[in-house]
Amino acid sequence: MAEHPTGIPIQLEPLVTRVLAPNPSPYTYGGTQTHVVGGRDLAVIDPGPDDAAHVETLLRVIAGRPVRAIVITHHHRDHSPASRPLAAATGAPIVGAAPVHVASETPGLDAAFDAAYAPDRVLDEGESVAGDGWTLTALATPGHTSNHLAFALPETKALFSGDHVMGWATSVISPPDGDMGQYMASLDKLLGRDDRIYYPGHGEAVDQPQRLVRGMLGHRKQREGQILRLVREAPLALEEMTRRMYVGLDPRLIPAAQRSVLAHLYDLQRRQRVSEEGDVWRSSE
Structure with a gap:
């Protein structure tokens, strides 16, 4: 991800700007990608970890424009914690994935979850948030987590795929919250769509999404x-x-x-x- 360093906004298309968070790891690749959607008013998808420098970069991108929603695909700690300082700074509601509390006998299994995540509004399949010239519609894609959502931007036929489909590796499916059967069904669901491009939470944009999804299904069956x-x-x-x-x-x-x-x-x-x-x-x- 050297060509897209942290802290520098990259405009992917007129309605979409990407900001890479400074949290690279073997599990996050170059880091979590936050997407700012809109023009005169905005939505911020997956603001990432609670990192002061990253939040400050997002506020510079926002530049005082109204933020209609802070949108969360799932409540892993590399995706949702910055929603709270960003909401405090902008007054925007936190919407999207439902909160999940996982009970497990495996020590530390819940370490990846943002325990403080508390959305103002949970979005169900087909529900939307919208602004001037843009709409984000929730698509239930459980599997990586039970609460995972993708978000379609019908104005440009883009899909923000979170960790369900990534541009660098397949998702980790970790029971009990992760479910392989649900994950495979969610991939099948995407095959029935005609999205032009995916903007994932990690890795590069996917400009041949159907081909990638078919490959991911084949990999899991293998x-x-x-x-x-x-x-x-x-x-x-x-x-x-x-x-x-x-x-x-x-x-x-x-x-x-x-x-x-x-x-x-x-x-x-x-x-x-x-x-x-x-x-x-x-x-x-």
């Missing part, structure tokens, strides 16, 4: 096939299965890979293709 082949050979624990499936993976990403494999296993279990016995998984076929 992973599912790997799992089924492995458990047909012998019962396996999650850790060993992940090691065999992700040869050469950056060690920092192994925990995320394990969560995605577990999401596949839970989906296959619901479909009665695998079963869990103690610490191992085995084929039910």
Whole structure:
């Protein structure tokens, strides 16, 4: 992302400006991309982490114009925390994804969630916020998280895809809030649309979205096939299965890979293709 450094607004099209937050990591790529939509008045999509310099950059882009809504695709800590200082500075309501509180026996699993996220208005499928010459319509895309929304900009046939479809990697699906079956259904849902371009939360804009979505569906089905082949050979624990499936993976990403494999296993279990016995998984076929 060196060509789009943090703190410098990039106009992607007349109605859309992107600002990259200074939070690069193995999970966020170059950082979280905040999108400012509109002209005479604005919406701010996924203002990102609560970083004072990033919020100040957003306020410079806003330049005193009315902000009709601060729009949140999902409440991960790299997407929603800056909504609060931005709302305090602009008076704009926080709208979008519903708050979710995940109960889990896995220590630290909720660390990615913004526990203080409290929207003024939750948007359901098909509901919109609008301004002068622009509309953002919510599209339910659960899977990465149970509350994930994408937002369509019908005036230019753009889709703000959040973390559901990204421009650099596939999403991490981490149970219990992440759900592989829902994720696959949400990808299928996007195939039925004719969006011109996706603006994701991380990575470059996607100018051939249908092609990418088909590839993502194929990738997940390939992973599912790997799992089924492995458990047909012998019962396996999650850790060993992940090691065999992700040869050469950056060690920092192994925990995320394990969560995605577990999401596949839970989906296959619901479909009665695998079963869990103690610490191992085995084929039910």
